[in-house]
Amino acid sequence: MIGKPLIILSTVDSTNNHAMRLIREGKAADGMVVFALEQSQGKGQRGKNWLSQSGKNIMMSTLFNGSRFSIGNPFPLSATIALACYDFFSKYAGDETSIKWPNDLYWRDRKAGGVLIENTVKEGAWEWIVAGTGININQVDFNELDAKAVSLKQITGKEFDPLQLSSELLSHLEKRIEFLEAEGAQQVIAAYNQLLYKKGEEATFRKKQIVFKAFVRQVSMKGELEIEHDMVEAIQHGEAEWVL
Known part of the structure; x- marks a missing residue:
């Protein structure tokens, strides 16, 4: 079950880094989640930093045993996690939510979150997969990114409990992983394309x-x-x- 065990940290360099340390120490478990209130070195795509104010947002990493997935094509898993983020966020933000290729969560033309997947490989097969997820919940000040970022609080005018919302996100992730395993990659990509940012534009x-x-x-x-x-x-x- 995704989210068991759940590790809650007051501060960490990054949840992905912590998850990788657990893997190296032999302490990883399939479905384990690392949630942090604060990250000092949050990771984004292509080596960029993910900046997030302490206690304001969802910052977590989910560990998967790599034997569950095929190493031949990693994108359907990435798309699956992006779809789970969409399912969660659109419940509150509405149908102006979309997925910007490859796996950013968008509301209108502003970024609300993102996914970073890292893995370890052993003997030509995935050993462990770490899916880092960051979603803006209560943050309203993004400094120079003010015009490009957005949070649930800005959209709805309401304050939320990020830890409580993370359990909702994990529930959506569980359902989307089950969908991938039951229906296959082709159906996942079809669902992803229905929600693609700027499609047809x-x-x-x-x-x-x-x-x-x-x-x-x-x-x-x-x-x-x-x-x-x-x-x-x-x-x-x-x-x-x-x-x-």
Whole structure:
């Protein structure tokens, strides 16, 4: 069961780092969750920091035994976790919630959360998977990111208990993992594409210092973003970035 055991830390460098330490020490368990009130070195995608005020948000990492999943294509698991975040957040924020490729949680054109997956591999197979999740709950001051970030409190005008909400998020994650295992990756990607940020719309991207506009089509089974400008192009994660 996801969320048992639950480790609650007052402060930590990052929940993903702590989860990795538990793996190295032989203390990891399938479904274990590390929740922190404060992170000093929170991690984001592509080496970026995830900045979060103490006690204001959901900052947690979930551990999965890698034997449950195929190493051949990691994206469906990433999409599954993003879908769980959507299920949780949209309950409060409504249908203006979406998933920005590859796995950011968005409300309108502002970032509400994100997912960072790390893993350990042994003899060519996943040994452990660590899914770090950060979602803005009560924070209202994001400094220079004020125009690009958003929280549940800003959307609803209400204050929430991040730890209590994390249990709701874990319930959604449990259901989405069950969906992946029962229905398969193709159905997960189909659900993901229904909620894709800017799908069918023109968006701006940067690739090798070149800024261009393209229509967002869909995301492939391999996790490539398919866009259309003067041609149809499949972009891999890290190959191009959104310009918002």
